[in-house]
Amino acid sequence: MNKIFKYLFIFIWSAFVLTPLSWALVTSFKPPAAVNNGATFIPWLQFQPTLDGWKDITGISGYANLFPPLINSATVTFFSTLISLTLGCMAAYGLSRFSYGWKNYKNPDIIFFFISQRIMPPAVLAVPFFILLKSLHLLDTKLGLVLVLTSGLMPIVVWLLVDFFNQLPKEIDEMAMLEGCNPFEAFIRTILPLARPGLTVAGMFAIIFGWNDLFFALVLTFTNVQTLPVAVVALNGTVTPFWTLSASAIFSILPLVGLAFVVERFLSKGGFAGAVR
Amino acid sequence: MDSLELFDEGCAVSLNLSQISVEGESEVILKDITFDFKPGKIYVLIGRTTSGKTSLMRTIAGLLEPTDGEIHLGDVRLDEVPIWERGIAMVYQQFINYPQRTVLNNVEFPLLRAGVSKADAKAQALAMIEKVGLTEFINRKPSQLSGGQQQRVAIARALVRNTGVVLMDEPLMNLDYKLREQLREEFRVLFKGSENRVTIYATTEPSEALFLGDELLVMHEGRIIQHGKPDSVFENPSTIDVAQIVNDPPMSILDAEIRDGKVSIGNLMSFAAPAHVKSQKDGRYKIGIRASEVVLGGSGSNSEQGEVSLSEVSGSETLLYVKLNIGEVVLQLEGIHDYYIGQKVTVSLAPDRLFLFNLDGTLCAAPGN
Numbered sequence: 001m002n003k004i005f006k007y008l009f010i011f012i013w014s015a016f017v018l019t020p021l022s023w024a025l026v027t028s029f030k031p032p033a034a035v036n037n038g039a040t041f042i043p044w045l046q047f048q049p050t051l052d053g054w055k056d057i058t059g060i061s062g063y064a065n066l067f068p069p070l071i072n073s074a075t076v077t078f079f080s081t082l083i084s085l086t087l088g089c090m091a092a093y094g095l096s097r098f099s100y101g102w103k104n105y106k107n108p109d110i111i112f113f114f115i116s117q118r119i120m121p122p123a124v125l126a127v128p129f130f131i132l133l134k135s136l137h138l139l140d141t142k143l144g145l146v147l148v149l150t151s152g153l154m155p156i157v158v159w160l161l162v163d164f165f166n167q168l169p170k171e172i173d174e175m176a177m178l179e180g181c182n183p184f185e186a187f188i189r190t191i192l193p194l195a196r197p198g199l200t201v202a203g204m205f206a207i208i209f210g211w212n213d214l215f216f217a218l219v220l221t222f223t224n225v226q227t228l229p230v231a232v233v234a235l236n237g238t239v240t241p242f243w244t245l246s247a248s249a250i251f252s253i254l255p256l257v258g259l260a261f262v263v264e265r266f267l268s269k270g271g272f273a274g275a276v277r
Numbered sequence: 278m279d280s281l282e283l284f285d286e287g288c289a290v291s292l293n294l295s296q297i298s299v300e301g302e303s304e305v306i307l308k309d310i311t312f313d314f315k316p317g318k319i320y321v322l323i324g325r326t327t328s329g330k331t332s333l334m335r336t337i338a339g340l341l342e343p344t345d346g347e348i349h350l351g352d353v354r355l356d357e358v359p360i361w362e363r364g365i366a367m368v369y370q371q372f373i374n375y376p377q378r379t380v381l382n383n384v385e386f387p388l389l390r391a392g393v394s395k396a397d398a399k400a401q402a403l404a405m406i407e408k409v410g411l412t413e414f415i416n417r418k419p420s421q422l423s424g425g426q427q428q429r430v431a432i433a434r435a436l437v438r439n440t441g442v443v444l445m446d447e448p449l450m451n452l453d454y455k456l457r458e459q460l461r462e463e464f465r466v467l468f469k470g471s472e473n474r475v476t477i478y479a480t481t482e483p484s485e486a487l488f489l490g491d492e493l494l495v496m497h498e499g500r501i502i503q504h505g506k507p508d509s510v511f512e513n514p515s516t517i518d519v520a521q522i523v524n525d526p527p528m529s530i531l532d533a534e535i536r537d538g539k540v541s542i543g544n545l546m547s548f549a550a551p552a553h554v555k556s557q558k559d560g561r562y563k564i565g566i567r568a569s570e571v572v573l574g575g576s577g578s579n580s581e582q583g584e585v586s587l588s589e590v591s592g593s594e595t596l597l598y599v600k601l602n603i604g605e606v607v608l609q610l611e612g613i614h615d616y617y618i619g620q621k622v623t624v625s626l627a628p629d630r631l632f633l634f635n636l637d638g639t640l641c642a643a644p645g646n
Contacts, residue, residue, distance in 0.1 A: 169371070169373065171369050171371060171373040172373060172375065172376075174338075174340055174360075174367075175367070175369075175373050175375075176375075177360045177361045178338060178340075178360060178361070178363075178365060178366065178367055179361075179366075179386060179387035179390050179434075179438075180361050180362075180364075180387065180390035180391055181361055181390060182359070182361050185361075186361075190375055190377075193377045194376060194377055
């Protein structure tokens with residue numbers, strides 16, 4: 001009985017999530033008539049699929065070429081994730097193993113300080129970041145965007161990883177130190193390999209947030225560096241036909257969907273196994 | 278790395294603690310510990326759970342910083358050397374191994390860190406693994422081993438490097454009864470042939486202490502309250518605290534009075550003072566009696582009727598807690614027996630096995646052998 005409810009719930013939820021996506025996917029292959037003359041769903045049976053929508057966004061015909069924005073997005077996301085993971089895991093390890101502080105402000109306060117960066121609405125930061133990047137001559141550059149995104153991704157990474165490191169027994173790093181590793185080597189050689197699942201999850205979060213960022217990209221870049229979300233939004237809904245818009249939506253989420261499958265494989269294949277007894 | 282190599286030579290040096298104190302945020306963890314550990318001996322730290330055994334070991338290892346005092350290993354001022362250069366091996370109460378490495382890699386790791394060549398490290402690690410009997414599991418991960426096997430890996434890792442100091446923090450604590458006895462037996466062999474090494478072994482079990490120790494250090498509330506050969510500490514506990522710690526089940530302590538050559542315990546038990554107590558002055562005392570020296574039955578002046586307040590089976594023995602008029606005594610009975618709470622039983626004490634303590638807890642007279 002329990003099982004039936006479980007599957008029923010999963011079925012309803014999947015339908016809820018997948019229906020808009022599949023509709024967008026189907027629409028992206030439709031000719032104009034199939035969109036305008038009432039609802040149609042099944043390719044070949046109800047309409048003859050065409051590649052017109054996809055040609056429109058890949059520069060083969062018409063509206064736009066989304067490949068340069070794709071590369072921009074990938075570059076910016078990759079580097080901001082890399083930096084925030086590298087710095088974030090070291091910060092998190094420090095906060096998990098050592099105690100810092102000044103007067104009454106101790107590790108938990110520092111961790112809260114990190115996460116409080118995410119509590120602020122990004123709009124508050126838009127003007128300061130704009131002025132900051134302007135004076136650094138980093139407006140409309142990839143580096144500028146990477147720096148800004150890193151400042152937003154670090155808190156998530158630190159927050160997730162502190163918790164993860166806290167679950168790994170402290171005795172393991174003590175052991176490594178007793179056996180001749182200095183604290184940094186103990187971290188690199190024994191704790192970091194164990195933290196792979198945690199790093200994967202934190203990295204995944206960073207990639208999702210970085211990839212989907214519209215706000216900062218919109219405010220801080222203009223023509224030279226256009227990221228994918230900005231390019232998709234720029235396809236004006238009154239001019240661009242629905243099938244092209246659908247194609248652009250699918251196009252922009254496709255890389256993340258692919259990544260999600262790879263990561264899911266890794267995690268279910270036992271990325272976690274044996275890490276914590 | 279220089280100092281590490283120095284210790285790894287295993288040249289016989291003693292470990293000297295002088296006036297080591299460790300203070301926590303509000304409490305004193307270790308108080309004024311001074312002791313000279315000689316190489317080639319096994320020192321057993323015995324004490325209750327919060328007596329400071331682990332803290333003392335962590336201080337020696339460098340994981341806890343002493344607030345006062347000095348530690349010397351030979352001529353080296355050890356408390357000024359960083360942990361990773363001290364060259365001290367430690368086995369934890371929990372089974373701590375590197376989860377991502379195989380058994381072989383686990384045991385090799387400390388050797389490789391100490392600069393031993395790959396081939397040598399492998400050979401030495403394999404030899405050590407064979408000693409602890411895990412040769413068939415060298416390619417397994419620790420999580421694929423049983424608790425006892427995991428602890429053997431940890432022990433192999435600690436002993437593979439020929440360090441000057443090996444610390445064992447209740448290594449058998451989390452193992453079951455059978456395995457404990459088996460490993461204890463193996464320890465005697467493993468620790469042998471270590472003339473250059475100071476071995477410090479912490480435990481709460483008097484039986485382990487008597488079995489393994491060359492020297493016994495009794496710890497209580499952050500101090501070493503008595504040290505000496507295990508059997509001499511066992512036979513002559515300097516205070517009631519020591520007597521309680523080195524006896525499992527703890528010694529039963531009762532109020533007593535000596536008057537006119539008679540020992541009276543409460544108003545029911547009264548008997549002629551045994552030889553070792555005879556010369557004591559008249560007055561009030563506390564007497565201690567081991568659980569193995571209280572017996573059921575008897576009808577003499579050294580016996581009294583009481584009620585069973587608790588009966589528990591421990592291994593192949595039954596511990597019986599009996600409430601008497603004047604206090605509670607513990608009996609240790611061979612075999613497994615069934616008693617119900619409130620059952621009336623008569624117990625008698627062996628007068629010639631009494632320990633006599635002054636009211637302040639210091640030893641007055643011991644029965645001797």
